[in-house]
Amino acid sequence: MKAHSEYHQRWLRRPVSTYWWLEKPAYFAFILRESSCMFVGWFVIYLLLLVRAVLDGEVSYRQYLEWSATPGILFLNIVTLAFVLYHAVTFFQAAPQALVVRAGRKRVPPRLVLAGHYVAWIVASGLIGWVLLAGRA
């Protein structure tokens, strides 16, 4: 930019506050959505710890189950559930804007793209539930 002179006045540049994300509800919702990734990461660790405990033996597995029931971990996982749900809903909501699917020459309506995600979600959840819970004596 040219230096200011009598023919080119100084422009006002307004700085962006570090707390810009608190200025609008939409910005806060965005940062919340982005923060959900921390809980996704945490749950991967939780899953890996489970597999390691299972591999280490019966005692390790028992200890893991006890640990997972302690108030701190339980609370963390309840919060994780909330954030993971928020992530799923916002991610699926964004999908139709990004994914333009064509069936022949017509464009699949965004509502169907969204519905497809939810159907896949329900089917996957059902599958997980069946794998983990079914076959009990």
Next chain:
Amino acid sequence: MIKRHPEPLLWMLFSAGGVLSGALMPMLVLLLGVAIPLGWVAPPSRDELLRVLGNPLTRLAFVALCVLSLFHWAHRFRHTLYDGLQIKHLNEAIAIGSYGVALIGCAFTVYLVWQVP
């Protein structure tokens, strides 16, 4: 030709991770993180879990879920630090750090799944 940089690949990993974690994690968190610890359902026995994990399809799904979710985390984490906290001068370090941690997690995941009988 276009200057090669990894952004397109990282974004695809992020997107895939987002879809997988969105579709699979809610139920997994509900069961493994809340319902079983609270005693709403009985936990699977160690043998049952080993059998489930031993199935080649579950192995694949589990590795895919963990690997892609880790990259999903890394990509979002790095961008949020850059935008949310405006730590621009550490941009390279944060990027390398995030994806590096994700890669370590991926290696650990494969190592564990490999050990399942």
Next chain:
Amino acid sequence: MPDRIRLQVARYRPEQESEATFDEYEVPCPKEWVVLDGLNHVKDQLDGTLSFRWSCRMGICGSCGMTVNGEPKLTCATFLSEYAPGPVRVEPLRNFPVIRDLIVDIGDFMRKLVRVQPWIVRQTERSPTQDAYRQTPDEMDEYKQFSMCINCMLCYAACPIYALDPKFIGPAAIALAQRYNLDSRDQGAPARLKVLSEHAGIWGCTFVGECTKVCPKHVDPAGAIQRYKLTAAVESIKSFVLPRGAS
């Protein structure tokens, strides 16, 4: 319904001060008046020194974008009565340097717009005496939405990424690039890909989605950007898998 409303208008007089200040004016508030009418009343009757841009006053020229009560709006399309009993805070558009009062400099956008080559690019030209470039209504529908952009810059004012990183190419520029990429008459997609796939191109966007929310012409720049990310990602796989030079 009150028949007057208070406007709190940002002032910046570079020859006198180095910060913005606010002046208050009371203007009539008939139900058909928009914020622009209020500002024009101020300039005509109350304070002739107030400076602001406007032109068509019907939402097609894109000149009158300002921040009204914290939101980027076209002042010709925003009714004063919506904010009754007031006061209404009118500031210049965010994320651009202020020249004076409510006038911002959008030179950054103008330079970025040129870089995406927002015109029909042809590798092979046809002479006008040959066949015209024909297009079916379906082919026009592919890009029509993105052609509605009036360059009003509300999307740049709403985008937190642009606020934090002024190098980001921005929503409107990408939407306009897409308008031509998706035009069946255009052959310029590879050239635009080079510009858009830079770090400060599409990959800076984290899909906040505010740009689409504030767009007065329903262009959906966020959708254009995400769709283009997919296109660019597929292109990068293709260029990795296929031998170089084969295109």
